[in-house]
Amino acid sequence: MATVRAFSVLRQRMTRWPQWSCAGLAPLRVARRNVLGLSFRSGIVWRPNRCSSSTAEAATAKAEDDSFLQWFLLLIPATAFGLGTWQVQRRKWKLRLIAELESRVMAEPIPLPADPIELKHLEYRPVKVRGHFDHSKELYMMPRTMVDPAREARDAGRISSSAESGAYVVTPFHCSDLGVTILVNRGFVPKKKVNPETRQKGQILGEVDLVGIVRLTETRKPFVPENSPEQNHWHYRDLEAMAKITGAEPIFIDADFQSTTPGGPIGGQTRVTLRNEHMQYIITWYGLCAATSYLWFQKFVRRTPGV
Numbered sequence: 001m002a003t004v005r006a007f008s009v010l011r012q013r014m015t016r017w018p019q020w021s022c023a024g025l026a027p028l029r030v031a032r033r034n035v036l037g038l039s040f041r042s043g044i045v046w047r048p049n050r051c052s053s054s055t056a057e058a059a060t061a062k063a064e065d066d067s068f069l070q071w072f073l074l075l076i077p078a079t080a081f082g083l084g085t086w087q088v089q090r091r092k093w094k095l096r097l098i099a100e101l102e103s104r105v106m107a108e109p110i111p112l113p114a115d116p117i118e119l120k121h122l123e124y125r126p127v128k129v130r131g132h133f134d135h136s137k138e139l140y141m142m143p144r145t146m147v148d149p150a151r152e153a154r155d156a157g158r159i160s161s162s163a164e165s166g167a168y169v170v171t172p173f174h175c176s177d178l179g180v181t182i183l184v185n186r187g188f189v190p191k192k193k194v195n196p197e198t199r200q201k202g203q204i205l206g207e208v209d210l211v212g213i214v215r216l217t218e219t220r221k222p223f224v225p226e227n228s229p230e231q232n233h234w235h236y237r238d239l240e241a242m243a244k245i246t247g248a249e250p251i252f253i254d255a256d257f258q259s260t261t262p263g264g265p266i267g268g269q270t271r272v273t274l275r276n277e278h279m280q281y282i283i284t285w286y287g288l289c290a291a292t293s294y295l296w297f298q299k300f301v302r303r304t305p306g307v
Contacts, residue, residue, distance in 0.1 A: 077293040084285030091278035131175040137246045141234045142167035146188040166190040169265045182251040187265030202264020212253030
């Protein structure tokens with residue numbers, strides 16, 4: 001009887017034992033239902049795997065970041081290609097402009113138009129005039145170097161130049177056939193010959209026939225000093241200011257080389273060359289496009305490690 005009573009007490013205590021289990025022990029023998037009413041396997045308590053959920057979220061975030069970076073970096077070769085193509089078009093435009101200027105300079109001289117408005121469309125066009133100079137009102141554009149294509153070709157790429165510094169002599173010229181006074185760039189003189197007293201033999205007297213290239217007014221470029229009318233130093237062509245001081249019309253021509261006289265300014269000081277560096281820009285932009293396209297392909301298409 002004692003044995004039966006002890007067994008009964010042990011059974012009652014076991015029925016009141018809490019139905020939970022610690023990690024590492026046997027799973028609980030209870031049946032649970034989730035919020036959807038679905039029954040899990042009897043005897044096993046379901047617990048969510050937090051580690052696998054965090055890993056999936058991190059992988060999704062990384063994939064989104066890689067996708068954004070992939071399309072953002074693609075803008076670099078695309079932009080470089082666009083800039084290279086733009087420079088191709090710019091080069092075509094510059095070549096057409098150079099050809100047009102060369103054709104203008106080589107054209108036959110025409111009489112100087114009496115209408116100043118018409119001159120706005122004739123820059124770099126040769127014109128012919130007849131009249132006489134007024135040497136008492138000379139202007140000096142300085143510092144300048146003489147236009148010499150052979151010397152400039154030799155000095156190309158050098159840090160220093162062998163050109164002598166001097167000035168352009170701008171002299172009022174009264175056109176007898178038109179009855180107006182214009183400004184003529186007679187040409188280059190070295191610095192030691194700027195004073196007209198040192199070149200009296202080159203001061204042309206009387207009426208002469210002259211051929212020159214039409215030039216328009218200039219605006220001051222960055223880093224170019226302001227003109228100094230008080231000192232008679234002109235760094236750029238300000239035709240309105242020049243005309244006001246000399247009493248001439250704001251019409252300006254560069255005398256051609258045939259106008260040169262012994263001891264006087266050397267004519268033909270018109271520069272018709274334009275900077276054409278677009279081919280360098282084309283190579284630069286297309287080269288950058290090719291290099292960045294290759295790196296993008298290795299990084300995002302072939303998935304090369306370390307790129």
